Amino acid sequence: MRKVTDVLTDLGGVAGTSSLRQAGVSRRLIEAGLSDASIHRVARGVYALPDAEPLAVHAGRHYAVPGCVTAAFAAGLWVVKRPDQPHLAASHGRPITGCVVHRSHLPLTHLDIVCQSLRCLPRLEGLTIAESAVKQGLVQLSDLRGRFPAAREKALLVLVARIRPQSGSIIETMARYLLEEAGLTVELQVSVPGMGHLDLLVDGLLGIETDGYAHHSSRQAYREDRRRWNITVVRGLPTLRVTFEMLLNEPMEFVKMVHLALGTYRTAH
Incomplete structure (x- = not known):
């Protein structure tokens, strides 16, 4: 025992x-x-x-457990930002001082956590959590689609349809979402001969590479980064570098920068 x-x-x-x-x-x-x-x-x-x-x-x-974005963070899912107040889940649904309470059956599953996040958070923040859960195999897309049958939740079903398990990081997901919202066409993990895979390709013309927290964690990583960058130049594929902080704090500046770059290179061609 x-x-x-x-x-x-x-x-x-x-x-x-x-x-x-x-x-x-x-x-x-x-x-x-x-x-x-x-x-x-x-x-x-x-x-x-x-x-x-x-x-x-x-x-x-209070007969509750961590839920929604708080549980997503604890599970290692892609959380854009920590909430001001912890989110809890409880079968009773009663208010708990200093917390946001989600009424739910317990114990929570990963699917429950993702659905709470999609319903509760801004669209981008819900998408990053859902996409990472699907990518990690914690949630099946078919199960997720089945949780939003009501007509009033059609918008959430549309958001679920935008999940791309091949996304490599939270930064890629955020960048893709912002650019798609701006009406641009975005391809993920595009193969570039001699380079490997480009994180994102916008309108078939402009590359986007994402820099994470651990970027250049070693001298070897630094050299590989420079090699990849040089290949994009040789192949005539202009590429922008973006960070999590830029996408979080200046999302519209990022979109503006991409539009300007596209305009410049379309004119050049």
């Missing part, structure tokens, strides 16, 4: 009696954990490890 502390660790540090019992923890082991202080009771039928995350404990006290 598994230790209650091991099970709680697997469940994120906080869990209710039913979840613990389903994982093979007997009531006797729960009582033993309370007796030796290896676990604490935070609410009736809810238990936590002494070092559990404060947010998880706060949620547990």
